Amino acid sequence: MCGIVGYLGGRQATPVLVEGLHRLEYRGYDSAGVAVLDGGEIVVTKTAGRVQDLRDLLVDSPATVGVAHTRWATHGVASDRNAHPHLDAGLRIAVVHNGIIENAEQLRARLQADGVELVSETDTEALAHLIAQQRADSLEDAVRAALRGVEGTYGLVVLDRDRPDELVVARNGSPVVLGVGDGEMFVASDVSALVHHTQRVVFLDDGELATLTATGYRTSTLDARSTSKVPTTVAVAADAYELGGHEDFMRKEMAEQPEAIARALRGRLDERFATAHLGGLALDPMALRAIRRVKFLGCGSAYYAGQMGAVLVEELARVPADAEPASEFRYRNPVVDPDALYVAVSQSGETLDTLAAVQELRRKGGRVIGAVNVVGSAIARECGSGVFLHAGPEVSVASTKALTNMTVSFAMLALLLGRVRDLSAAAGGRIVAGLRGLPGQVERVLADDADIARIAKRYAHARHMFFLGRVRGWPVAREGAQKLKEISYVHAEAYQSAELKHGPLALIDPDMPSVVVVPADDLVAKNIATIEQVKARGGPVIAITNADLPDGLADEVIRVPRGEPELDPILLTIPLQLLAYHTAAALGRDVDRPRNLAKSVTVE
Structure with missing residues (x-):
C-alpha cells in the first residue's frame, strides 16, 4: 500500500498523476513514483521520499497515459529500487500495487529459476514479470491469467507499452475506484484523488477487473464473466480535502466536529416518540426486539469507539454488549450468535481486518451492519445495511471527527434499541435533548x-x-x-x-x-x-x-x-x-x- 493513481485521456498525464498523489499523501507513505508512456517507451521516475521530491525529479512530458503510486513499505526497505511502479525485464509492463502477495517468495523463486533477474525486494515486482510472461490476446487476459496464480490482496493498475490506449485494473481486498470523465478515465485507491476531476465513480468489488480506455470502461470477474457496473455520484466537494486556512488537517477536523455531529443527527432524532431513526439498518421494531446481544468490531480508534458504544447499549437498552478488535475476531474461530447484532466499525470502510471479520460473519450466518464514513466502501457494500457516519472526509491519520461521529451514531443505536424495549419516553427524551446539545457543548470544549x-x-x-x-x-x-x-x-x-x-x-x-x-x-x-x-x-x-x-x-x-x-x-x-x-x-x-x-x- 498505500496510494494509487492512474490516468488515460487527452491531457498531459504527469500533472494529473502528481496532483492525485499529493491528495493521497495523508494515507502515509515512504516513497513515490510515476510511470508514463512517452514516445513508445515507459518512462519511470521514482524516489524514496515525499511527493515533492518526486515532483522535483520529473521532466515535462506530452504523455497522456500513466500510473503513479505512493508506497508504505511491506516487502523491502524504503528505497528508490523498491518504490513503485515496477517493470518487467523487457520494460513492457508497468505495475502499481497496494496489498500483500502472500506467495511472493514462491513466485519470485519460480521467476528466478526461469532466468528472470529481480531488481527489487518487493512482492509487486513479481506481478510485472508474471503478466509479461502470459501468452494472451489482450492485456486483460494476461492480467487475469497471472492473478490466478497469486495469493493475497491487491489493488492493481497495469500499463502496457504495446497497448497505449488502455489500462487494466484489478481488486482483491484493497480498494480501487474508477473515475469517469468526459473523454478521459481515472483510477485511484481513494476518491480524494478523483473529486477535483469527476464525481462519477465506479467501485470495484473483490475479484473484479476493469479495462479502461479514454472513452469508457468494462468490468468482469476473475473467471471472465462480464459485470455491469453503473457509475454513482459521490457528493463530496473538492475543497473538503483542502486545509482551508488551518495549519494541518487534524486541527481542521477537530474544529469541524460540531458541524459533523449536527450532520450525523440531522433527520435522525424523533422528539415525539423520544427515539432515533436509523433507516439504513433495515430492521423493523420486531427485528430490533429480537436482538439479544450487540458486538462492535473495529481496529484502533474504531475499536475504542465500539467500547463506548457497548457501554451505551448496555446502559440505555439493557442488552449485553461488548467490543472486540476485528483483527482478533477474524482469527479465533468465533462462535457466531444468530440472535446478536454485529456492528463493523471503520472510518474508511476498507480496513482489511474489519472487512475479513464481516466476511467471516456472513459465512456463518451472522447479522452484521456497517458503521462507515465512506459511501460505496467495501464494508458498506459487504454489509448492505448500517449507519453512515456523515463526518465528511477525514484526512489526518489520527481520527477525530469520525471517531466522535461513531460514538454519536452508537448513542442513537442504543437509544433506538432502548425505546423498543423498556427505556421510558422520559428517559428517551432526555437522551434526545442531550444529543441535540452536543454540537454546542463540543464548541465550548474546543474554545x-x-x-x-x-x-x-x-x-x-x-x-x-x-x-x-x-x-x-x-x-x-x-x-x-x-x-x-x-x-x-x-x-x-x-x-x-x-x-x-x-x-x-x-x-x-x-x-x-x-x-x-x-x-x-x-x-x-x-x-x-x-x-x-x-x-x-x-x-x-x-x-x-x-x-x-x-x-x-x-x-x-x-x-x-x-x-x-x-x-x-x-x-x-x-x-x-x-x-x-x-x-x-x-x-x-x-x-x-x-x-x-x-x-x-x-x-x-
Missing part, C-alpha cells in the same frame, strides 16, 4: 484550546504517561492513550483505574504524569481516591472532568460541560484529542502523517 495547549507544553517532556478511567471513562482513557502515542510518539498506557493498585502503581513517580478521566457519575468518589493514590506517590495528575473536584486535588484540570451522563464519553474524548495534538506540536511532530502509520490499513 479551551489555549489552556489545553499550555498544559500539553508543560508535560510534553514526559517520556511516559498513564491514562486512567472507570466504566464510561475507561474507553475514553484508551482512546486518549492511543492518540498521544500515534502522533506525539510519547509512550502511553491506559488502565482501568481500579487496576492501578494491582501492579501499575509501581511505575508512578514524579516523571510519570497520569491523565485521569472523571465523569460526573456515581463513581466520582472512587476516581478521587485514584487521584489521591497517584498524588501520594509524587505523580502529576491531569484531570479531565465535568465533576466538582476538590480544589488542588489535581495538578491540572480540564473541564468539559455537563450533559446527560450516558453521553459523557463523547465530550470527555475531545480534550484528549487537543492534548495529544498540542503535545505533538510542542515536540515538532508531523501531526497529520505520523511515522510508520497509514490512514487506511488495507494490509494485515
Whole structure:
C-alpha cells in the first residue's frame, strides 16, 4: 500500500498523476513514483521520499497515459529500487500495487529459476514479470491469467507499452475506484484523488477487473464473466480535502466536529416518540426486539469507539454488549450468535481486518451492519445495511471527527434499541435533548484550546504517561492513550483505574504524569481516591472532568460541560484529542502523517 493513481485521456498525464498523489499523501507513505508512456517507451521516475521530491525529479512530458503510486513499505526497505511502479525485464509492463502477495517468495523463486533477474525486494515486482510472461490476446487476459496464480490482496493498475490506449485494473481486498470523465478515465485507491476531476465513480468489488480506455470502461470477474457496473455520484466537494486556512488537517477536523455531529443527527432524532431513526439498518421494531446481544468490531480508534458504544447499549437498552478488535475476531474461530447484532466499525470502510471479520460473519450466518464514513466502501457494500457516519472526509491519520461521529451514531443505536424495549419516553427524551446539545457543548470544549495547549507544553517532556478511567471513562482513557502515542510518539498506557493498585502503581513517580478521566457519575468518589493514590506517590495528575473536584486535588484540570451522563464519553474524548495534538506540536511532530502509520490499513 498505500496510494494509487492512474490516468488515460487527452491531457498531459504527469500533472494529473502528481496532483492525485499529493491528495493521497495523508494515507502515509515512504516513497513515490510515476510511470508514463512517452514516445513508445515507459518512462519511470521514482524516489524514496515525499511527493515533492518526486515532483522535483520529473521532466515535462506530452504523455497522456500513466500510473503513479505512493508506497508504505511491506516487502523491502524504503528505497528508490523498491518504490513503485515496477517493470518487467523487457520494460513492457508497468505495475502499481497496494496489498500483500502472500506467495511472493514462491513466485519470485519460480521467476528466478526461469532466468528472470529481480531488481527489487518487493512482492509487486513479481506481478510485472508474471503478466509479461502470459501468452494472451489482450492485456486483460494476461492480467487475469497471472492473478490466478497469486495469493493475497491487491489493488492493481497495469500499463502496457504495446497497448497505449488502455489500462487494466484489478481488486482483491484493497480498494480501487474508477473515475469517469468526459473523454478521459481515472483510477485511484481513494476518491480524494478523483473529486477535483469527476464525481462519477465506479467501485470495484473483490475479484473484479476493469479495462479502461479514454472513452469508457468494462468490468468482469476473475473467471471472465462480464459485470455491469453503473457509475454513482459521490457528493463530496473538492475543497473538503483542502486545509482551508488551518495549519494541518487534524486541527481542521477537530474544529469541524460540531458541524459533523449536527450532520450525523440531522433527520435522525424523533422528539415525539423520544427515539432515533436509523433507516439504513433495515430492521423493523420486531427485528430490533429480537436482538439479544450487540458486538462492535473495529481496529484502533474504531475499536475504542465500539467500547463506548457497548457501554451505551448496555446502559440505555439493557442488552449485553461488548467490543472486540476485528483483527482478533477474524482469527479465533468465533462462535457466531444468530440472535446478536454485529456492528463493523471503520472510518474508511476498507480496513482489511474489519472487512475479513464481516466476511467471516456472513459465512456463518451472522447479522452484521456497517458503521462507515465512506459511501460505496467495501464494508458498506459487504454489509448492505448500517449507519453512515456523515463526518465528511477525514484526512489526518489520527481520527477525530469520525471517531466522535461513531460514538454519536452508537448513542442513537442504543437509544433506538432502548425505546423498543423498556427505556421510558422520559428517559428517551432526555437522551434526545442531550444529543441535540452536543454540537454546542463540543464548541465550548474546543474554545479551551489555549489552556489545553499550555498544559500539553508543560508535560510534553514526559517520556511516559498513564491514562486512567472507570466504566464510561475507561474507553475514553484508551482512546486518549492511543492518540498521544500515534502522533506525539510519547509512550502511553491506559488502565482501568481500579487496576492501578494491582501492579501499575509501581511505575508512578514524579516523571510519570497520569491523565485521569472523571465523569460526573456515581463513581466520582472512587476516581478521587485514584487521584489521591497517584498524588501520594509524587505523580502529576491531569484531570479531565465535568465533576466538582476538590480544589488542588489535581495538578491540572480540564473541564468539559455537563450533559446527560450516558453521553459523557463523547465530550470527555475531545480534550484528549487537543492534548495529544498540542503535545505533538510542542515536540515538532508531523501531526497529520505520523511515522510508520497509514490512514487506511488495507494490509494485515
